[in-house]
Amino acid sequence: MNLTAEMAAIKDEIRAYAIDYGLDFFETIFELVDYDEVNAFAAYGGFPTRFPHWRFGMEYEELSKSYSWGLSKIYEMVINNDPCYAYLMKSNAMVDQKLVIAHVYGHSDFFKNNLFFSKTNRKMMDVMANHAIRVQRYIDRFGHEVVEDFIDCCLSIENLIDPHSVFRTSPESSEQNGAATNEHPVERFRFRSDKEYMEQYINPPEVLKKQQESWAKEQESKMRVPAEPQRDVLAFLLDHAPLQNWQYDILSIIRDEAYYFAPQGQTKIMNEGWATYWHSKMMTSKILSDSEVIDYADHHSGTVATSPGQLNPYKLGVELFKDIEERWDKGRFGKEYEECDDYREKANWDKQLGLGRQKIFEVRAMYNDVMFIDAFLTPEFVMEQKLFAYEYDAGSGYYHISDREFQVIKQKLLFSLTNWGQPFIFVEDKNYLNRGELYLKHRHEGIDLNINEAQDTLHNLQKLWSRPVNLETVIGGKKSLLTFDGSEHTVKELDKAEPVKAE
Amino acid sequence: MPHRIEKDRARFRNIVRGRIKKNLKKYITQGELIGRKGKELVSIPIPHINIPKFRHDPRQAGGVGQGEGEEGTPIGRADGTEPGAAGSGPGEHILEVDVPLDELAEMLGEELELPNIEPKGKKNVVSDKSRYTGISQTGPESLRHAKRTFKRALLRQVATGTYDPRNPVIIPIREDRRYRTWKTKQEPEANAVIVYMMDVSGSMGEEQKEIVRMESFWIDTWLRRQYKNIETRYIIHDAVAREVDQETFYHTRESGGTVISSAYKLAKQILDQDYAVADWNIYFFHFSDGDNWGEVDTDECLKLLRNDLIPPANLFCYGQVESPYGSGQFIRDLREHFNEEEKLVLSEIADKEAIYQSIKEFLGKGR
Numbered sequence: 001m002n003l004t005a006e007m008a009a010i011k012d013e014i015r016a017y018a019i020d021y022g023l024d025f026f027e028t029i030f031e032l033v034d035y036d037e038v039n040a041f042a043a044y045g046g047f048p049t050r051f052p053h054w055r056f057g058m059e060y061e062e063l064s065k066s067y068s069w070g071l072s073k074i075y076e077m078v079i080n081n082d083p084c085y086a087y088l089m090k091s092n093a094m095v096d097q098k099l100v101i102a103h104v105y106g107h108s109d110f111f112k113n114n115l116f117f118s119k120t121n122r123k124m125m126d127v128m129a130n131h132a133i134r135v136q137r138y139i140d141r142f143g144h145e146v147v148e149d150f151i152d153c154c155l156s157i158e159n160l161i162d163p164h165s166v167f168r169t170s171p172e173s174s175e176q177n178g179a180a181t182n183e184h185p186v187e188r189f190r191f192r193s194d195k196e197y198m199e200q201y202i203n204p205p206e207v208l209k210k211q212q213e214s215w216a217k218e219q220e221s222k223m224r225v226p227a228e229p230q231r232d233v234l235a236f237l238l239d240h241a242p243l244q245n246w247q248y249d250i251l252s253i254i255r256d257e258a259y260y261f262a263p264q265g266q267t268k269i270m271n272e273g274w275a276t277y278w279h280s281k282m283m284t285s286k287i288l289s290d291s292e293v294i295d296y297a298d299h300h301s302g303t304v305a306t307s308p309g310q311l312n313p314y315k316l317g318v319e320l321f322k323d324i325e326e327r328w329d330k331g332r333f334g335k336e337y338e339e340c341d342d343y344r345e346k347a348n349w350d351k352q353l354g355l356g357r358q359k360i361f362e363v364r365a366m367y368n369d370v371m372f373i374d375a376f377l378t379p380e381f382v383m384e385q386k387l388f389a390y391e392y393d394a395g396s397g398y399y400h401i402s403d404r405e406f407q408v409i410k411q412k413l414l415f416s417l418t419n420w421g422q423p424f425i426f427v428e429d430k431n432y433l434n435r436g437e438l439y440l441k442h443r444h445e446g447i448d449l450n451i452n453e454a455q456d457t458l459h460n461l462q463k464l465w466s467r468p469v470n471l472e473t474v475i476g477g478k479k480s481l482l483t484f485d486g487s488e489h490t491v492k493e494l495d496k497a498e499p500v501k502a503e
Numbered sequence: 504m505p506h507r508i509e510k511d512r513a514r515f516r517n518i519v520r521g522r523i524k525k526n527l528k529k530y531i532t533q534g535e536l537i538g539r540k541g542k543e544l545v546s547i548p549i550p551h552i553n554i555p556k557f558r559h560d561p562r563q564a565g566g567v568g569q570g571e572g573e574e575g576t577p578i579g580r581a582d583g584t585e586p587g588a589a590g591s592g593p594g595e596h597i598l599e600v601d602v603p604l605d606e607l608a609e610m611l612g613e614e615l616e617l618p619n620i621e622p623k624g625k626k627n628v629v630s631d632k633s634r635y636t637g638i639s640q641t642g643p644e645s646l647r648h649a650k651r652t653f654k655r656a657l658l659r660q661v662a663t664g665t666y667d668p669r670n671p672v673i674i675p676i677r678e679d680r681r682y683r684t685w686k687t688k689q690e691p692e693a694n695a696v697i698v699y700m701m702d703v704s705g706s707m708g709e710e711q712k713e714i715v716r717m718e719s720f721w722i723d724t725w726l727r728r729q730y731k732n733i734e735t736r737y738i739i740h741d742a743v744a745r746e747v748d749q750e751t752f753y754h755t756r757e758s759g760g761t762v763i764s765s766a767y768k769l770a771k772q773i774l775d776q777d778y779a780v781a782d783w784n785i786y787f788f789h790f791s792d793g794d795n796w797g798e799v800d801t802d803e804c805l806k807l808l809r810n811d812l813i814p815p816a817n818l819f820c821y822g823q824v825e826s827p828y829g830s831g832q833f834i835r836d837l838r839e840h841f842n843e844e845e846k847l848v849l850s851e852i853a854d855k856e857a858i859y860q861s862i863k864e865f866l867g868k869g870r
Contacts, residue, residue, distance in 0.1 A: 040507075040508040043508060043511075044508070049507060052511055052514070053511060053514070054514035054515040054518055055511075055515075055554065056511040057512035057513065057514055057515030058515045060508050060511065061515060061516075065599065144514075148514070152554060155554045156554050157556070158556075159556055160557070306569045307570070310568060310569075311566070311568055311569055312569070315569070316569075385569060386569055386570055386571060387569050388567070388568055388569070388570070388572065389566070389568075390565050390566055390567070390568050391565040392562040392565060393577075394562070396577065398577035398578070398579065399578050399579050400576055400577045400578060401573065401576045401578060402565065402574065402575075403574065409567055412565060412566060412567050413567045415564075416564070416566050416567065421559070422557070422558060422559070423558065446563075447559045447560060447564050448559070448560045448563055449559060450558050450560045450561070451560075453555045453556065453557075453558055454557055454558075456555030457555045457556055457557050460555065471557075
């Protein structure tokens with residue numbers, strides 16, 4: 001901690017308010033850093049050390065440029081860690097520092113209490129540093145190019161994880177159950193018959209044969225690895241891809257980090273909304289001095305500003321939290337309210353329940369963005385906030401507003417949040433065509449993949465798998481198979497009947 | 504800490520450099536770089552380097568936004584400024600990368616396989632220049648890096664448990680010591696002057712001048728890397744010649760006839776006045792459409808070249824830009840009379856695509 005005495009006093013003051021309001025956070029350590037350091041931290045996803053990779057350099061380059069051109073400025077960074085680390089930009093005005101400190105306590109509380117963060121490693125600062133050292137050792141040993149190329153491949157599929165898997169108590173051990181029986185396949189289905197002449201009536205040969213066949217099929221699918229489609233592609237590769245030790249280690253590092261960052265992607269709107277809610281609450285009711293009001297208002301309005309194409313997670317989050325608080329304060333929920341048809345009565349609905357504060361604390365603990373939007377987005381809110389859905393118009397080359405219908409907007413919003421708005425990809429088979437080929441399947445939900453990029457990704461994946469890799473997806477309504485065999489990309493349609501000659 | 508990110512940044516720049524090199528031909532013939540030239544850096548736009556992932560096609564996905572507008576109101580173009588979905592959508596960004604001119608010249612050299620120039624005569628003086636470039640585990644005590652040594656020692660003591668925060672005494676041992684290392688670079692001490700001459704007669708159109716401009720830019724970039732001290736002079740001529748500054752050189756549009764000898768005379772004059780032949784490496788670049796006015800003048804030119812310009816010069820390069828009006832006779836005359844002359848390089852530049860080859864012809868001799 002390197003705060004000035006003045007700031008340390010302010011910090012203590014804000015910390016006391018936060019505790020008064022019931023926030024429950026990790027001990028939070030603040031560091032004052034200059035713009036260059038904050039850009040470097042930001043490029044590293046908030047951490048002081050990450051494994052060496054050019055991607056961080058690129059992000060740093062972009063952040064530095066955009067800072068020096070005056071396009072963007074990072075006010076703070078905060079890390080989900082125990083203790084929580086927060087970096088404050090040295091050049092912030094004092095009123096900004098106050099806002100940012102209050103904001104950080106909001107985040108810290110969220111990290112500590114939100115269910116989806118509960119499985120993250122709270123000593124990630126150390127873990128990241130260890131990762132960096134391990135990767136650096138491999139670089140020293142095998143050379144920069146080799147290791148970096150491999151990391152490129154891993155990063156290409158870093159999003160293919162299953163964020164829910166951390167909540168499953170028992171890992172899939174069901175594979176073992178089926179394999180035990182060693183009965184003779186014919187005996188297995190035969191009923192016992194004492195009388196030989198009855199045999200063909202009790203055990204009709206054709207039925208037996210059918211049963212055997214279906215049993216064989218079932219066995220075969222049990223033999224298939226994975227037995228069930230597996231969403232955690234990274235874990236599957238760790239188990240089954242022919243990796244050298246160092247490659248295995250690097251892939252597992254990438255996977256660990258992906259899981260660590262996953263909840264932040266799942267709760268972006270809530271997390272920012274929550275922190276914004278608390279900074280505005282604390283600033284306006286406790287902290288601000290008269291002379292600071294204008295600057296605060298200016299900064300705060302910047303934080304929650306919206307531009308037509310973008311949905312500002314700060315804005316959406318804070319407004320929803322406020323909306324929830326109001327609804328639960330006034331009792332605008334439940335059967336009675338839902339079923340009320342009188343518009344005016346609804347508008348003036350106030351049962352003076354005062355449950356708002358309690359409710360939002362509950363929400364911050366139990367929800368993620370998808371659940372948050374699903375449960376609390378209301379038609380009134382959508383209208384008030386002027387939300388709209390947009391679509392791409394191939395004719396003009398523009399995105400344009402397509403709809404203001406509540407259901408459409410909600411659906412689009414949920415879609416863009418589910419699985420971070422990314423496609424669902426499963427491993428189906430590691431021995432496709434009995435040739436050791438990897439078979440992935442894209443669960444198509446109405447939107448095609450970006451095919452060029454998918455092919456580039458297959459290219460990288462193939463380097464890990466070393467045998468050909470396949471991806472089943474849908475292109476323009478047709479079920480298709482993308483294949484990369486190490487030298488050539490092919491695309492072929494699946495399910496197509498044998499070409500019929502025109503008569 | 505900043506040290507660490509600098510390493511990643513350097514890796515990234517290496518990758519970028521690779522990309523630029525791969526596309527250098529494109530950059531050479533497009534000429535847009537010239538406008539992006541700062542004092543020592545050129546800012547080059549390259550497509551954002553993405554790590555490919557399985558992603559939705561953003562055009563099909565659409566999304567949710569916030570604000571005013573009727574149905575059908577456009578909110579952003581698909582290329583470049585893509586509206587992000589909640590969170591941030593992946594868009595095709597253009598990345599601006601600053602590349603030092605030196606480095607660009609180096610790439611140019613590698614790409615065109617240009618030999619380094621050997622400065623002529625006694626000016627072939629090389630001076631050694633030492634630079635601290637790294638850290639090593641051995642070295643003279645005078646170059647010991649105290650901070651690094653201290654850090655190593657601290658690290659070791661913490662790791663072995665002999666560090667006591669209440670009594671933080673750090674004692675470096677042999678293995679902890681770190682020393683600065685240096686590299687010696689040889690730099691030619693030579694001076695050079697480049698005299699650019701351009702025909703701005705009526706027959707040289709905008710496109711022809713653009714070609715000259717681009718080619719000069721690259722020649723300049725390359726020569727600047729080769730010489731420590733470089734001076735450039737610019738002459739434009741139609742029927743009469745005059746010396747101008749760089750700005751005017753590239754942007755004037757004159758008209759009138761073409762008397763090449765006028766430029767050569769002026770060049771000779773500049774040389775006589777300011778540059779002692781013994782002390783300077785001298786380069787002439789002359790661009791014209793080759794439509795000289797009359798044989799009398801051509802004879803005059805040949806004489807000037809033979810007696811006054813070629814002997815002191817390292818190179819005399821004549822680039823003939825193809826123009827719809829010119830007869831292009833001049834290059835044939837030169838070819839005829841100076842067939843044996845090594846210092847005279849002739850190149851015909853048909854269009855922008857040919858710049859690449861032409862640079863190679865001019866500078867490929869290493870003179």
